[in-house]
Amino acid sequence: VISFKVKDNDDLWSITDSASLFINDIPTAGIGSLSQQIAYRNNLTYYNVNFYGNVSDNDGSITHYYWNSSKDGVLSTSGNSTVNVNTLSLGNHTITFQGRDNYTTWSPKVSTWLIIKAYPNATIVSQSAYSINVGDSLSFIGSGSDEDGTITAYEWISDQDGLLSTNSNFSTTSLSVGFHWITFKVKDNDTLWSRPVTTQLSINDIPVSVINSITPQTAYRNNLTSYDVSFSGSSYDKDGDITNYYWNSSKDGVLSTLGNFTVNVNTLSLGYHNITFQGTDNGTAWSPKASTWFVVKEYPNATITTVSPRSTD
Numbered sequence: 001v002i003s004f005k006v007k008d009n010d011d012l013w014s015i016t017d018s019a020s021l022f023i024n025d026i027p028t029a030g031i032g033s034l035s036q037q038i039a040y041r042n043n044l045t046y047y048n049v050n051f052y053g054n055v056s057d058n059d060g061s062i063t064h065y066y067w068n069s070s071k072d073g074v075l076s077t078s079g080n081s082t083v084n085v086n087t088l089s090l091g092n093h094t095i096t097f098q099g100r101d102n103y104t105t106w107s108p109k110v111s112t113w114l115i116i117k118a119y120p121n122a123t124i125v126s127q128s129a130y131s132i133n134v135g136d137s138l139s140f141i142g143s144g145s146d147e148d149g150t151i152t153a154y155e156w157i158s159d160q161d162g163l164l165s166t167n168s169n170f171s172t173t174s175l176s177v178g179f180h181w182i183t184f185k186v187k188d189n190d191t192l193w194s195r196p197v198t199t200q201l202s203i204n205d206i207p208v209s210v211i212n213s214i215t216p217q218t219a220y221r222n223n224l225t226s227y228d229v230s231f232s233g234s235s236y237d238k239d240g241d242i243t244n245y246y247w248n249s250s251k252d253g254v255l256s257t258l259g260n261f262t263v264n265v266n267t268l269s270l271g272y273h274n275i276t277f278q279g280t281d282n283g284t285a286w287s288p289k290a291s292t293w294f295v296v297k298e299y300p301n302a303t304i305t306t307v308s309p310r311s312t313d
Helices: none
Strands: 002-004 017-019 028-034 038-041 048-056 062-069 073-076 080-084 091-101 110-118 121-127 131-133 138-145 151-158 162-165 169-172 178-188 197-204 208-215 218-221 228-236 242-249 253-256 260-264 271-281 290-298
Touching: 028 091, 028 110, 048 062, 048 091, 073 080, 121 178, 121 197, 138 151, 138 178, 162 169, 208 271, 208 290, 228 242, 228 271, 253 260
Parallel strands: 038 110, 131 197, 218 290
Antiparallel strands: 002 017, 028 048, 048 080, 062 073, 062 091, 091 110, 121 138, 138 169, 151 162, 151 178, 178 197, 208 228, 228 260, 242 253, 242 271, 271 290
16 A cells, blocks of 8 residues: 655645555466477478476466467467477467466567478379389389478388489389389488378289190191190199180191190191280280290192093993
């Protein structure tokens, strides 16, 4: 309570006048901690930053809180707060924190620092095929980007064959038979690796074909005894089934689409035939051609032109 009075020249004092006055204690704020003071965008493991602050007031209670970033402005109006790092700007932040008491008095600002960096991003731009035969060429194109730096390394990995390449783009003919998960990632100049991106690929084993026999390999037209030729072939596939067969003659073209078949020699052209045989699997891959020879000859024909005389006494 503040009292006030005055005295005149007769040494007389006035009636005392009084008024009440309250002196408010200014609250005090403190930043307990930031869970990460260097945080990374595009981080699958740690994508939140936790802010912990406390404010005390000797003569009242705290009613408001205020977190501020020099780059992003107001972050929160809670004492403790969680912020997704992907919503924060890249770079150096000055973080300030204050509290206000029930008399509307704000504490002095307290401050700390926070740095936001970024993991790079990897992209599989293209691959030339998703299903190929073993030994065929396959090409991959990848790219990387980094919001706060440059890309310094690349890595392609197959779950079947391991490391395939350390270039952004590459081609290969040496992938093993089977189903592959292909993973691609990039590294930036802060030595941070991107999240992996994946694609799929199936490598089909090429079937193998064998001509078991052609019986006989030299056959004769106009042969009353043996006029059929038997063809026997087999195809094998390690990772699937054989769905089609193909026999071909260099002289007569397609002979059959069966693995084993018989043909009448009189329907075949005379001469030397180069015979090829193939099979295709359920992955539509044809085996390499198996080949052998086959010769068609001909028995001569006899004709009685005339009989003279046709009768005698």
